[in-house]
Amino acid sequence: MQENRVSRWYFGGVSSSAAACVTHPLDLIKVHLQTQQEVRMRMIGMTLNVVRREGFLALYSGLTASLCRQMTYSLSRFAIYETVRDKMKRKNKGPMPFHQKVLLGAFAGFTGGFIGTPTDLVNVRMQNDVKMAAEFRRNYAHVFDGLLRICKEEGLRKLFSGASMASSRGALVSVGQLACYDQSKELVLATGYLTDNIFTHFLASVFAGGSATILCQPLDVVKTRLMNSEVQYGSVSHCLTETAKLGPNAFYKVDVTFTQTCFIQRFLIMCCSNLQSIKTLK
Secondary structure (H helix, E strand, C coil), rough: CCCCEEEEHHHHHHHHHHHHHHHHHHHHHHHHHHHHCCCCCCCCHHHHHHHHHHHHHHHCCCHHHHHHHHHHHHHHHHHHHHHHHHHHHHHHHCCHHHHHHHHHHHHHHHHHHCCHHHHHHHHHHHHHHHHHHHHCCCCCHHHHCCCCCCCCHHHHHHHHHHHHHHHHHHHHHHHHHHHHHHHHHHHHCCCCCCCHHHHHHHHHHHHHHHHHHHHHHHHHHHHCCCCCCCCCCCCHHHHHHHCCCCCCHHHCCHHHHHHHHHHHHHHHHHHHHHHCCCCEEE
């Protein structure tokens, strides 16, 4: 008898939230590195600096915002991509062509990126608070406190600061993380050497994580800088210009951290989705 795994639209958001609980410290260090005006510290040095000054739990600053972001941004893009992909697969009685996966992934990621911008903004600020002097910290108690205070102190429009970058980044991440994952898994299975098992998923996850990193890293740096800034940058072009002055490496200075995050996150999403799949027998 053949086992058929049925996906549910909310699995992506729930699985991403579970993954965020593990990868959050890496994401926090990534934000700290991206907001440096000069490259003073690398990943290990920044991690040790945060733990030494604020304690181990400081690595989980902004976790509520990170979870809320996953339940808006990730839930939206996974729901759109997987729902449409499964319907097209049933309609065509076979997998979608790669170009259609790319277009669908880009649309799903762009939509999810825009929906998740407010929580992403609070997430970046809460994570970056750890390295700021006490008098300059925003000290949001949790994600909802951050959202309310931004509305009161900076206006409703500020919640969507960096939305263009967040949406564009979401589109590129989803092309790499979703479309490339599906395509690479199909290519590996087509060789006939491997079956649909956890090792195959891991290989596809590595390729997807690398693709997502290469595609979206520059936009991720600009997005983080825009969201963390209150008045420093007047526009996206201003942020791009100022970041470019630091040299080409400024856009890729945390590629190791971000690649690790993509690998771990994608692998955990895959595992959690498999655990939560509903099994039926034909």
